[in-house]
Amino acid sequence: MGVPTLGCDCVVCTSTDPHDRRLRPSVLLRWREPKNGSGQADGREHTVVIDTGPDFREQALRNHLTRLDAVFYTHAHADHILGLDDLRPISFTVFREGRPIPLYATPETIAVLERIFDYTFSPQATYPNRARVQLHPLGDSAEACGVKFLRVPVIHGEMEISGFRFGRVAYLTDVSGIPESSFALLKGLDHLIISALRHKPHPTHATVEQAVSWAQRIGARQTWFTHIAHDLGHEQTNRTLPKNIRLAYDGLDLAVTL
Numbered sequence: 304m305g306v307p308t309l310g311c312d313c314v315v316c317t318s319t320d321p322h323d324r325r326l327r328p329s330v331l332l333r334w335r336e337p338k339n340g341s342g343q344a345d346g347r348e349h350t351v352v353i354d355t356g357p358d359f360r361e362q363a364l365r366n367h368l369t370r371l372d373a374v375f376y377t378h379a380h381a382d383h384i385l386g387l388d389d390l391r392p393i394s395f396t397v398f399r400e401g402r403p404i405p406l407y408a409t410p411e412t413i414a415v416l417e418r419i420f421d422y423t424f425s426p427q428a429t430y431p432n433r434a435r436v437q438l439h440p441l442g443d444s445a446e447a448c449g450v451k452f453l454r455v456p457v458i459h460g461e462m463e464i465s466g467f468r469f470g471r472v473a474y475l476t477d478v479s480g481i482p483e484s485s486f487a488l489l490k491g492l493d494h495l496i497i498s499a500l501r502h503k504p505h506p507t508h509a510t511v512e513q514a515v516s517w518a519q520r521i522g523a524r525q526t527w528f529t530h531i532a533h534d535l536g537h538e539q540t541n542r543t544l545p546k547n548i549r550l551a552y553d554g555l556d557l558a559v560t561l
């Protein structure tokens with residue numbers, strides 16, 4: 304819901320700690336190619352986003368996002384997709400370079416995106432300024448500019464949705480269960496980003512306790528909790544967590560190995 308949560312004046316929603324202001328969850332991955340074998344990452348910059356929620360525009364502005372090589376979608380709930388239309392100006396730039404922005408999602412997610420953004424995706428769409436984007440059904444993995452994004456199936460209430468692993472990092476949001484077969488895809492991580500909504504049980508999201516136990520089993524060097532409700536204050540919650548598990552926050556910047 305974002306924090307502050309509309310209509311709420313609890314201690315977290317009224318906190319003055321900037322870490323307690325949370326836009327909807329998303330990840331931006333940026334990397335540079337080595338210039339023809341120089342070994343230095345000084346070549347072209349590549350950018351990939353996972354989910355474009357209702358706050359995508361604000362997040363893109365904060366991070367000076369001017370072009371995008373691909374978007375991956377975890378699932379089609381509003382808080383993960385409703386910023387899709389704000390891809391338009393960036394997609395015009397990318398399209399002038401020669402192609403629409405590829406959007407990777409499962410067939411189930413694609414079906415919802417096609418319905419909600421009918422004026423973008425329908426073969427009959429005539430709206431001239433629609434986003435220059437193209438849906439690609441996601442199988443076990445997809446590649447964007449030479450980086451492999453491995454789909455990690457996770458359970459979200461009654462749905463199976465997509466988490467992603469890229470290099471030594473995994474991003475799993477809206478998790479209420481992890482199939483046994485997905486743990487095998489999560490070995491050897493430097494960073495695990497996983498959702499932990501609150502302490503009180505929820506039908507479609509893990510509690511902090513559940514997320515801590517998965518984090519310990521997965522054993523990443525560092526775990527970051529995301530998709531955090533207003534029940535959890537940043538400082539107070541961090542004091543109670545094991546030392547290699549921390550709440551993520553808006554603007555958190557990590558150096559990762561791809």
Ligand SMILES: [Zn+2]
Pocket residue numbers: 378380459477
């Ligand atoms: Zn969801």
Ligand SMILES: [Zn+2]
Pocket residue numbers: 380382383477530
């Ligand atoms: Zn969500």
